[in-house]
Amino acid sequence: MVKRVAIVGAGCSGLTAIKCCLEEGLEPTCFERSEDIGGLWRFTNNTEEGRGSIYKSVVTNTSKEMMCFSDFPMPEEFPTYLHHSKVLEYLHLYVEHFSLIKYIHFQTEVCSVTKCSDFPSTGQWDIATLTNGIQRNSIFDTVLICNGHHTKHYLPLDSFPGIENFKGHYVHSRFYKDSANYKGKTVLVVGIGNSAGDIAVDISNTAKQVYLSTRGGSWVLSRISKGGCPIDMMLSTRFLTWIRNLLPASFSARLNENLMNTWFDHANYGLEPLDRAQLKEPMVNDYLPSCILCGAIKVKPQIKTFTESSVIFEDDTVVENLDEVIFATGYVPSFPFLKDPEVIDDINALLYKQVFPTRIEKPTLAVLGLVKPLGAILTAAELQARWATRIFKGVAHLPTAARMEDYIKKSMEFKTKVFAATPNQKLQTYFIDYMDDVAVEIGVRPNIMHLLLKDPRLAWTVFFGPSTPYQYRLSGPGKWFGAKKAILTQWERTLNPARTRLVNKSSGTWLNFKTLLSLCVLLAAILLGLYCINGKSWS
Incomplete structure (x- = not known):
């Protein structure tokens, strides 16, 4: 029998949750308390209860190639950094392209999410909703919480x-x-x-x-790095992540300080x-x-x-x-519809890999988007949704509660040491490290050595270029055959919108670029050789 999935919220996380459910053969029903999709990205002149709020001048902090869904690049004509209205337009394009609107129940508030009496054996949930003053209770096999973490201010x-x-x-x-x-x-x-x-x-x-x-x-x-490229596309690379993880923490912090002061x-x-x-x-x-x-x-x-x-x-x-x-x-996580504090602790929101609570008998509830990955939340939420729906389907599995608790403990110790011991930093994590950590659970983490043997040009771009979401569609479950092309053309979509006046570049610039590229290739070959000699796995 097809499993029914209740999705709370039709923002970025909720929309990709619907799509992921459909891809895994699940039956999604999304409840949205307002009259339209978008969540935080739908600007209104008034602040609405239970929904994220933004100001009129908001522009994204992450570039469009780094914050798009992994199998749906943003239109090339979109600017590199987006006004909030453009983000909402993109979400509407996503919903239309994948025919998601029919699964959303608008102006429907989720009042409570409680375990059914036979939860230890079925893992089912009783969802109470309110639409036009009429309350209704429905039974669902699984639940995806997608209400974000910008609704309760601190x-x-x-x-x-x-x-x-x-x-x-x-x-x-x-x-x-x-x-x-x-x-x-x-x-x-x-x-x-x-x-x-x-x-x-x-x-x-x-x-x-x-x-x-x-x-x-x-x-x-x-937002602009040296040379005019988006800062996140220049810094969020697997090569720089590898270097950072190799260096002593004190030396890495010193390099970061020098970088920030440039x-x-x-x-x-x-x-x-x-x-x-x-x-x-x-x-x-x-x-x-x-x-x-x-x-x-x-x-x-x-x-x-x-x-x-x-x-x-x-x-x-x-x-x-x-x-x-x-x-x-800042803000604090809030789940007013979850009546059982044992499911999720509002104060700490300690979840396995920021997705799964560890104190329930069945893994039939997951939280999406409750993470601050030093990068785009949208792309992280999509990967979380792909993982959660595979857990719900039964083709992927969680470790024991003890192992998950141990993971959370070590993770919090690391965050306190590296980031800060404040409430607002508990959700923070490194972008690529976190994405790969979740990707491993699905089987979609890019294998650089495999790519190097199969497609050296693609391997080069994946390792030294920006870690765009398309990398998690190259292989494994949910593989998208347009991923390679999207990766190899990502700079065109990034730079072309700004080229509104054509300028002929001198040949000297191209020669200097080729020289620099050759040196980078040589350096890469040396690093790859050393890496292989040390016998470290890249998978």
């Missing part, structure tokens, strides 16, 4: 003494939409993540003065992280350094206390006549 007001006395207005960044209400005002943005940087820059165009308060600082990256010296801008050895997720912002240099934004340390009309910082400097405060302090 605002620890007790960490900001005096905030109760502040007579101005304060709000969490979740409720920020545009800069219209901040014209001519003195504004403090608290936080140093991507939202904090974006909002500070956005407001600085109209505000009287913007202050950015940070407790620990952050590295800041431009654009500008962070210390001179008050942004340098307190703990430079930790590889906390960098902020991606093309304009923040310029705004600081022009005086539109002033970086300040941690807040000491608020008064009725001012804020005092740890260095005892004071900002008087403060009008507005925006707390960009």
Whole structure:
């Protein structure tokens, strides 16, 4: 009998979950509380309860080739980095291409997900939904949770003494939409993540003065790397990942620091992280350094206390006549429909490879998109969905609960050491390492040595080029015959949209490029030889 799968949410994770269910012969039913697909990427002027919210100026931090679905490249005419409206357009194209819309029940809220009385033997779930005021209960064999982790904001007001006395207005960044209400005002943005940087820059165009308060600082990256290529496509390569994993942690951190300071010296801008050895997720912002240099934004340390009309910082400097405060302090996982805390712990959300809870008798529930992989969540969620649906189908299997718990423990120890011991960093992980970790479970991790013997050009591109999602469609379950072509043409789709004025390049540039390429080939041959001599597996 075909297994019925309940999918909670029709955002990026929910949409790919539907497709993966269909590919594995499962019967998906997706419940979406709003009237359209897109989740976080569907902008509205009002913040909706239970759904992620974005501001009007949002542009992606990852390039289109790194954040697309693995068997559905974005249209070549799409810009390299996308305004949120383009992401939503892409999701609509995906839904139309794979005929997914008929599996989605719109304006249907999932009220509860509870185990059936015979769960230890059947693994089934009782799903209570609410549509137009009518509640309905249905039994499903498996459940995929795809509600994201940007619905419940984290605002620890007790960490900001005096905030109760502040007579101005304060709000969490979740409720920020545009800069219209901040014209001519003195504004403090608290936080140093991507939202904090974006909002500070956005407001600085109209505000009287913007202050950015940070407790620990952050590295800041431009979307554009040296030479004009997308930064994520230049840094997210298997070659650089291999080098990083070979080097001692202290040396790797030092190289990372030098890399981050190639654009500008962070210390001179008050942004340098307190703990430079930790590889906390960098902020991606093309304009923040310029705004600081022009005086539109002033970086300040941690807040000491608020008064009725001012804020005092740890260095005892004071900002008087403060009008507005925006707390960009992040989010926490939230699963209000899961009534059994033994299934998933909202506070820690400790899951095996960020997907499967370990405390239930049957592996019939999985969470998608609950990860921060120093790269695109969309591509990680798709790989998670491919794995989860194969587990549900019974063609892949999980290890014992004890082994999964041990994996989680070691993983958390690693994250605390490498990233940071804060609630917002528990979901963080290296992009390629995580993707490969999940890909192994499906049998789709690229085998470089096999590719080298079969197709040297493709092997070169996979190892030294950007680790785009198509790599996980080259072989194994879900193989896509367009994957090779997509990989070999990824730079064309990346650069062509910007070539709106044709320029003839000099032959000297091409010769220099060929020389550099030859040197890279020679270096690659040496590295491959050493790697093989050491007897290490590449599979």
